[in-house]
Amino acid sequence: MKVRRAAELCSLIIENVKKIYVGEEVTLKKILACALANGHILFEDYPGLGKTLLVKTFSKLIGCKFRRIQFTPDLLPADIIGTKVWKYRTGEFVLMKGPIFTNILLADEINRAPPKTQSALLEAMEERQVSIEGETYRLEAPFIVLATQNPIELEGTYPLPEAQMDRFMMRLSIGYVKRFEDESEILKRRIKWKKDDPTIDLKPIIDNRTFVKLQRVVEEDVYIDDSIIDYISQIVWKTREHPKVEVGSSPRGGLALLKLSRAMALIEGRDFVVPDDVKAFAREALSHRIILKMEFVLEGETQEGVIDEILRNVKPPIEVG
Ligand SMILES: Nc1ncnc2c1ncn2[C@@H]1O[C@H](COP(=O)(O)OP(=O)(O)OP(=O)(O)O)[C@@H](O)[C@H]1O
Numbered sequence: 001m002k003v004r005r006a007a008e009l010c011s012l013i014i015e016n017v018k019k020i021y022v023g024e025e026v027t028l029k030k031i032l033a034c035a036l037a038n039g040h041i042l043f044e045d046y047p048g049l050g051k052t053l054l055v056k057t058f059s060k061l062i063g064c065k066f067r068r069i070q071f072t073p074d075l076l077p078a079d080i081i082g083t084k085v086w087k088y089r090t091g092e093f094v095l096m097k098g099p100i101f102t103n104i105l106l107a108d109e110i111n112r113a114p115p116k117t118q119s120a121l122l123e124a125m126e127e128r129q130v131s132i133e134g135e136t137y138r139l140e141a142p143f144i145v146l147a148t149q150n151p152i153e154l155e156g157t158y159p160l161p162e163a164q165m166d167r168f169m170m171r172l173s174i175g176y177v178k179r180f181e182d183e184s185e186i187l188k189r190r191i192k193w194k195k196d197d198p199t200i201d202l203k204p205i206i207d208n209r210t211f212v213k214l215q216r217v218v219e220e221d222v223y224i225d226d227s228i229i230d231y232i233s234q235i236v237w238k239t240r241e242h243p244k245v246e247v248g249s250s251p252r253g254g255l256a257l258l259k260l261s262r263a264m265a266l267i268e269g270r271d272f273v274v275p276d277d278v279k280a281f282a283r284e285a286l287s288h289r290i291i292l293k294m295e296f297v298l299e300g301e302t303q304e305g306v307i308d309e310i311l312r313n314v315k316p317p318i319e320v321g
């Protein structure tokens with residue numbers, strides 16, 4: 001597939017998501033970019049902001065299988081991954097695949113399950129395979145996890161440790177709609193649909209194999225100049241030198257920024273990355289990977305604030321052409 005055709009399909013996907021979900025186009029592009037970069041997303045948002053609707057809409061439009069898991073304190077690793085069950089009739093073990101065997105997995109409120117269960121998910125996310133009773137099963141491509149975490153610190157939750165946050169390519173808050181008209185628009189659409197779940201009637205634009213091809217276009221046909229690679233490296237490097245930072249970004253942060261900016265270039269219809277593609281993702285790709293010094297947290301400094309400051313202080317390369 002050529003870049004031009006791939007970019008057209010991306011626009012078509014975004015346009016059709018917008019018919020269902022009321023929200024900022026840039027947020028939708030970021031989610032699509034992360035999926036194209038084969039990355040997992042952590043949503044940190046309040047309930048009822050339309051995350052389920054958004055993820056279901058995307059899945060349907062890109063022809064992907066969709067599953068949802070509600071994380072609870074009693075959820076076990078086997079509830080996610082699956083298990084082998086003894087069948088008396090045939091006298092053998094039969095594999096019962098868990099909900100992880102899908103293309104798009106919405107993992108709701110992951111911080112409500114104990115660490116052992118969280119790890120099972122995070123391991124599968126990283127390795128794109130699972131082992132059940134000693135046997136390994138590859139997960140079908142694409143495999144993308146969108147996990148949600150409630151930002152309100154609730155009692156009896158297990159916030160993800162930093163090391164596990166690193167497994168998410170980006171952390172995103174979609175937030176409330178930005179304009180008052182959009183609040184009404186959500187209600188008007190509900191009247192028009194005459195049902196709560198409008199995704200039932202949605203027709204896919206592409207199938208999941210074509211989506212994998214789009215991922216390949218990002219990997220093979222989007223050029224990134226050395227000057228932009230240096231720009232990314234400098235931003236990541238600076239997170240480790242910043243006086244307010246206790247632990248800076250891992251190299252994975254730089255890789256995330258690299259992959260996301262290439263995917264964004266494609267969505268914007270280009271076969272080369274510009275500094276703005278990198279800037280667009282610095283917050284989402286890096287802020288969850290840094291730990292601030294406690295004294296600055298108490299003063300009200302945020303991870304996003306530090307990333308913004310770094311962006312202001314690193315000079316982007318001059319664009320040619
Ligand atoms: N931005 C939006 N555009 C269109 N519909 C929306 C939007 N936000 C919320 N809704 C509507 O609000 C309802 C709740 O949305 P949804 O269930 O997707 O939220 P959620 O973020 O998944 O909530 P929870 O965190 O409780 O799972 C749905 O009926 C959805 O159609």
Ligand SMILES: [Mg+2]
Pocket residue numbers: 051052053108
């Ligand atoms: Mg939901």
